[in-house]
Amino acid sequence: MTDSLIAGLDLGRLDRIAEHIQRAYLAPGKLAGTLTMVARRGEVVWCKAQGLRDVERNLPIERDTLFRIYSMTKPITSIALMQLYEQGRFLLDDPVSKYIPSWQNLRVYKAGVYPQFVTSACQRPMTVRDLLTHQSGLTYSFMNRSNVDAxxxxxxxxxxxxxxxxxLVDELSRLPLEFSPGTAWNYSVATDVCGYLVQLLSGQSLDEYFAEHIFQPLGMQDTFFSVPADKLGRFAACxxxxxxxxxxxxxxPHRSHFSRKPNFLSGGGGLISTIDDYYRFAQALANGGEFEGARIIGRKTLEFMRLNHLPGNQDLPSLARAGSFSETPYDGTGFGLGFSVKQDVARSQTIGSCGEYGWGGMASTNFFIDPVEDLIMIFMTQLIPSSSYAIRQELRAIINGAIVD
Structure with missing residues (x-):
């Protein structure tokens, strides 16, 4: 153990992360391998790879290992759409049907099973903000909760x-919503629809748009929808x-569909990335939208995105459909335009700061940015589903316990 300090963080206390992961997850065989990074005040303070990226081939996790980030794609897509908002291309209260005319007559589920649904009219049209905040009434096929997701x-x-x-967008025009837009929160394909709007408004495919307006400016050379053949050796197993x-x-990883160019460019969960690439994105957000001289979003836009946009300043449990997601600890947590946002630290039962924001992915990856402490955590592993273990809350406890200034 060491007692040295960097950026107000005690490195000896941060070493507890590695000890905990080894004792609680790797030694008992719960996880194959992990890669954890902690940054503060613009510098990476602690980063450690542990275990294997590919158990079958006995290959270790390394700093440049490629991971399926699944829903950690969502904040990137949300930033992309809000870049276009900054150009006056749309307003948040615009009806989605303004851009997708086939969505003009969306209905709400009342009864029945596909294709014989009984529906009613929406209380109001779905807006772009409903998509960004998961209040659209759309759902996910893996929810296993309703006749709509069936x-x-x-x-x-x-x-x-x-x-x-x-x-996808065309098929959704013919299916009912789970609820009238704005009346509940439900994790859904809404961010894929945001990706569709990025394509529509920019005139570029989503992969081209991401590359030109986010990845290249930030120097993210290892983030893509499919793994190039010459990088496949670094790709982790899931x-x-x-x-x-x-x-x-x-x-x-050698037979993965992620090794082939996808038909479906999923802004909701399609990206592969490395921890250093995702750090460049997260640090840009922590800096108010800029990293190493490249600005991807305006400071005021980002401040707006990380407000709680749920009605009446509610938290997720009070508005979410039961059992609807597991990508973040959610008591005391609201939702902004693409991120969860911590509202009530005591209610969350996890150390942190009011205003902490971030998200996770289906394979248990996670990141958060604490603007009060100027702190970033990124955690990479590959285990589905993300609700398997409470490791995200444990990491928050250890990392916040290392702040000593």
Whole structure:
């Protein structure tokens, strides 16, 4: 253990992260491997790779390992859409049907099963802000909770059926919403629709838009929708939780669909990245929208995005459909335009600051930015689902315990 300090963080106390991960997750075989980074005041203070990126081939996790970040794609897509907002291309209270005319007559589910639904009219039209805040009434096929998400599964609206983003938007025009827009919160394909709007408003495909307006300016050379052949050796395997705190192979990196160009460019969950690339994105946000001289978003826009946009300043549990998501600890947490936002530290039962924002991914990756402490944490691993273990809350406890100034 060392007692040295960097940026007000005690490195000896940060070493508890590695000890905890080894003792609680790697030694008992709960996780294959992890990569954890802590940064403060614009510098990476602590970063450690532990365990294996590919158990079957006995390959270690390394600093440049490529990870499926799944829903950590969502903040990138949200920034992309808000870049276009800054150009006056749309307003947040614009009806989505202004840009997707086939959505003019969306209805709300009342009863029945696909394709025989009984529906009613929406109380008001769905807006662009409803998409950004997951208050749209859309859902996800993996929810396994309603007859609407059952229809999503039947139609393969998760990208597995080979459909394009354009086809997804078209299919959604014919399905009912789970609720009238703005009346509840439900994790959904809404951010994929945001990606569609980015394409529509910019005239570029989503991968081209991301590359030109976010990845290249920030120097993110290892973030993409499909892994290039010459980088496949760095791609981690993905694992699935099994009862009894074990895991099994879910996606072999050498046979992964992520090694092929996708039909479906998913702004909701399609990106592969490295911890250093994602740090460049997160540090740009922590800096108010700029990193190493490249500005991707205005300071005031970002401040607006990380406000709680839920009605009446409610938190997620008071507005969310039961069992609707697990990408973040959510008591005392609201939602902004693309991020969760901590509103009430005591209610969250996890150390942090009011205004802390971030998100996670289906394979248990997670990041947060604490603007009060000027602190960033990025955690990479590959275990589905993200609700398998409470490691995100444990990391927050250890990292905040290392702040000594």
């Amino acid at each position: 229809a999503y599964r039947e139609l393969k609206l998760d990208g597995s059926g080979g459909m394009t983003l354009e086809q 694992y699935q939780y099994q009862p009894g705190d074990r895991f099994s192979l879910q996606d072999d």
